[in-house]
Amino acid sequence: MKADFAVRNFSELIAAVPFLLGYHPHDAVALVGMRDRLLDFGACFDLPPPDLDEAAARAEFGEVAAAIHRQEPDAVVIIGYGRPDRVTPAMLRMAEALLTLGIRIEDALRVHEGRWWSYACDDRDCCPPEGTHCLPPDSVIAAEATYRGQVALPSRSDLIAQLASVDGPARQAMTAATERARSRFADLVSGSADMKRIRRAGRLAVREAEKRYRSGGVLTDDETAWLGVLLADPRMEDYAVDRAGPQEWRAQLWTDVLRRVEPVHVPAPACLLGFTAWMLGRGALARVAVDRALDAEPGHELADLLHRLLGFAISPEMVRRWRR
Structure with missing residues (x-):
């Protein structure tokens, strides 16, 4: 997630990470990209299983490092969350993969039970062996982050x-609303199917x-169901994507529609939420939304495209630079 947080020390950085990701990591490795002394982006993945073979581990960490490399950070901070016996092997592999690609590592930290340790610093005055207390939940x-409207869920x-x-x-x-919407759609296309009428209804919805x-309102059940039925047409889905932008109210719109439509109509609003979240820099939310789309319809074209976009860690800023 993009953030542009300014932090003065590692305690503040650790406090900022959950807001970068949108949730508090557990048994995971987070990577924070730095640019111009600001926190530029965050990424996170679960700790691999202990029995993962060496070749698979190298491939997995290599893919993560390649994704980070595409972001072109000035430096990266690696943060492991959990016990040292699980975290340390993953940290070493991650550091090796990053260094292989020439990515500068600012530091490597471990966080566990309210304290943090540095793998790179052995100065007892700044990094005592018993660890340094993390900042409290009500830190500056x-x-x-809360003032900016960012949240950090428990997990x-x-x-x-x-x-x-x-x-x-x-x-x-x-x-019940979806059944009414389907009847309404059947009436719309009765006789000779007029595609102009469908497009007109979809664009209006x-x-x-x-x-x-x-304006701060919400859709009724019937309006939500009608929109879900119309978005099943790929042309209407494309129309909504073309209008998408990085606004929080759009994320709320597609979250509500996604949660309320019937399972068969999940892919389109899930993709629209994923695309909106990606433009907002909320990568974790985008990933969860796209996963919902693919669970509902494996092979959905837009969901598959977004899945690859997220997998290659292509950011909105990278796209803007390519356009320029």
């Missing part, structure tokens, strides 16, 4: 849960949804 860094599982489908009475209401969320 946390307050600044990645909580991020996934935020995009889960609604259930109970809300699901029952959406199932997208624009109305954008207008509603831009």
